[in-house]
Amino acid sequence: MVGDAVPARVPYDRGAAARILFGLAGGEDFWPQMPEQPARRTIEYREEILRPARGSHLTARQLTYVLRSLQPCPPYLVTSARARITWRDSEGIVNVAHTGPLGAVVPIVAREATLTLWKLLAASTTLAERTARLDRQEAQILAATTTDKTPLDIFRTGVDAAARTLVQHAYLAAQTPYATPAAFARALHAGRIFHAVATTWHWGLQATTYRRGIVPASFVTFADGLRYSVDTTIALRALKDAQLAHARELAQRAQLANVELETLLDSHGTTPSSAAQYAHLREGERPRCLGQVTHQADGHRASVLSGLSQAFVETFVRLLDTVQVEHTAPAGAGTSSGGQVFEVPDMTCSHCTQTITRLLAELGVDPPEFDLVTKKVVAVFGSDEVRDRAFDAIRRRGYTVIPVS
16 A cells, blocks of 8 residues: 555645554564574775864865854864775675774674664565555555655665664764773663654754764763763754754745745755755644654553664674674776766665756756665766766765766
8 A cells, every 4th residue: 555646735744654653663573683693794895084174173075064064063063084984785785984983893784784674674574564554544644744655665764874873973982981883882772862863963964964974963971871962962953943944934935936845945956855854844843753753552652763773783783793894905096987877875765866866957967767775876978078077966965976887
């Protein structure tokens, strides 16, 4: 039923969508356990040290982004990663991430934990049966309210967001007493940092900062775990308020112009799916992640995120014993950019594909074909000049482009 066509006027209902998702993933028995004996593997990575701009702790591109797009967050509150790494995961898919004091093991094993949970979710008979029991209205509410339309895709995105939360906050490991990846991951979970991100970060903030290797936060350590500093809480609230105000302003413009919201957003160069998440909110409503909403179940309160973050951290910690990472020398001459197929390792969802499609359309390139699993994009460029301009435009938005053919 989830794949049924959605009528044009299905209600955007975050409360109902949150209840539906909890019905699908609620309960301690939902999140599948990884096999007792995970296979051992060795993964090689290449590393590029980040060089800060003169007089700053951020690189020139990071500083430009913070000053132009991350206001009113003060630059001193933004921490940069130490290095950028690239690698191919156990599925052969190219990845790019940034590392902090705990090293490359954090993003690489976080990716392996993500792949493991994705496979377990895809094979879950519990999820398949619960999805099949959704009625037409429930399926339509999910499709109208969430960026990803099917339950499997929604939970896959949630797992990926948990991995990114761990990777980004690991840039801050030196602010904490946790000297190992396992201890740090457990401290994040104990301190409810996954919940803090879901509650206080605005839609799209994680994706844009993750691609640039920065995190707009700082930690304070308590006996029971980590907490955001007061400055962090204030800055994140201000950032979210600014996004809400911008989305509502655009919605008012669309209403006055009597045009569809997405049409107006496109003409202003703003990602439709990002601002639309907030433009449909009721006046005064403050959004948070649907998985963060708590529900009463079996005599206690629980949320989808509680089970998801626990499953992710447990999987990550177990894989630390079976995944070995090794640094390898950088590649020689750069790959030729002459071709129609390229990889975008930091492309993760429909938000990314819409952004890339729009950038290419501005150069007269027809909508490309995307594979979010392999990170491959197939596009037809009119000339080498158009191709090079397209790659440059995608990179300016913070994405990585790796030509394949």
